Amino acid sequence: MRANTPDLSRYPGDVLHLHFIYLAGEEISENYGLMYTIKSRESRRRVLLSHYKFSCSCVACVENWPTLQQMKAEVKEQEECCRRE
Numbered sequence: 001m002r003a004n005t006p007d008l009s010r011y012p013g014d015v016l017h018l019h020f021i022y023l024a025g026e027e028i029s030e031n032y033g034l035m036y037t038i039k040s041r042e043s044r045r046r047v048l049l050s051h052y053k054f055s056c057s058c059v060a061c062v063e064n065w066p067t068l069q070q071m072k073a074e075v076k077e078q079e080e081c082c083r084r085e
């Protein structure tokens with residue numbers, strides 16, 4: 001990904017449109033649309049393995065980052081805990 005612009009777009013029929021010119025061996029990144037803030041690690045990994053045939057090892061998966069919903073629940077729990085004190 002370059003300057004916050006996706007490297008490619010997907011179209012029906014497995015057609016890829018590359019947004020830049022790439023040199024041989026250069027990495028091309030794709031956004032799979034599985035945002036860690038919305039989907040759990042298990043859900044993301046299941047989709048990536050079944051659709052793209054790889055086990056994801058991005059930082060969010062390796063460190064098991066919480067979803068936004070999990071973070072909100074944790075904050076709410078901490079707030080309730082503080083009120084009881």
Ligand SMILES: [Zn+2]
Pocket residue numbers: 044056057058059060061062
């Ligand atoms: Zn991942």
